[in-house]
Amino acid sequence: MYQFSSREINLRIILSVLIALLFTTIPLVDAVNFYRPLFIPLIVLYWAIFHPINFGFGKSLLIGISLEVLQSLLIGQASIGLVCIVFFALNNSRRLQLAAVPQQMLTVLFLLLFFQFTQVWIENILDRPSDYYARGIAALISAILWPGIIYFMRGLILRKKKST
């Protein structure tokens, strides 16, 4: 079995995060915009579940900060949500790797709802209105996309294996 060097893994992490950030930023019409899937939490969860050795809190924090800068959020707002879900994913990575895809989807849904809860909580502390309904729907859509994310990420990783 081909063993990836940490540099190769890091390159893939950066590439996947850049793609996720791009999808998070692309302008959409308002009707769809509010229900945009949470690409960054999905990618972060993928790396934390399937590559727990190469992915940790430091990288989550950096990804969170780039998301905050891009979306003009409070610095630390998205990061804290990401750190929390990464903690759960790292703690249960072995169990989640072996679980069936529908079970993974349910767990991902729970984690994404928790992520959204942290965001709403902070928004409320800052006295900013938040659309709970849209946030819940976005988490649900993201969980439905989970098998697609796994497929895409495995494709991204396996490309190297095939070429060697």
Add this chain to the structure above:
Amino acid sequence: MFLRGPSLSVRFILFTSMCIALMLLDSRYQQLEKIRSAASTMVYPLRVAANTPYKFSNWFSNSLRTRKDLRQENSQLRLSQQTSQFELQRFQQLEAENHRLRVLLESAQAQELNLQMAEIMRVSLDPGRHHVILNQGAQLGINKGQVVIDAEGLMGQIIRTDLLQSEAVLITDSNHVTPIEVNRNGLRNIAYGNGDDKLLHLPYFAQNSELKEGDLLVTSGLGGRFPVGIPVAKIMKINRDPSKTFLDVYAEPIAALDQSRLVAVVKNDDNFERRKARTKIPTDTNLDTTRTEIAKADTTIAKPIPEETETLNPTNVSH
């Protein structure tokens, strides 16, 4: 020998504390502006890349337009330009009159605006936060606190800038407040954003305020942030409940907050005094002459006390 770092839980607590500290530093003490600015410059290519599909689709739809459509648009634009020209002539006349009156009043309030055009690159995804990212930044003199307007009226103000881009908060953001006055009678008040891009809330008009639906609200200039007289909103609804101390007034913003893509940033104008010297503003000597003329006119208008008054004095009345 294996090296072991701190356990997962310890690292989790450490990173969570770090996030909380970052949030506090950013929200309470605004200590992370430089870091944010640097990071924002780094992610600028990503924003440009994200904006590319929109620009491409725009370009594509423009290139597919028919000759007939273009002719129709051209004629509409010509008509609109003619109308604007007529209005502009009227405004120029009014501006000149306003200028003369200000000189007479020795007012130093400058109404010339130094504008920097910019394009909206991105709108905040959160429905409650009305922030936009503009494609011009500190390189063109855009700074924090400068005012953003569109062709119709006030849009908001710059809250953050870096080298290549800047961020503006719109007047409808739930944390934004705009000092306004009613254009018709000069009643001053404050307009609050409430997260709805079609509505501003004015909760502090006294019950006896003379207001009517359709009244134009303009910036009052109080607080020194917004220039005086920029159109802000039109009063849409007035709830008069005698049991309450204040009227509950709602206004609709005039600027096309959810449609405008091209905006202008009103830059702080340090060179105004220099420009004023170059333009045909009357000098002090001219001003003195004008004052003398006014005084003369006053003397002419002010009639001398009529002699009849003396005759009406009871002491002078001869019987």
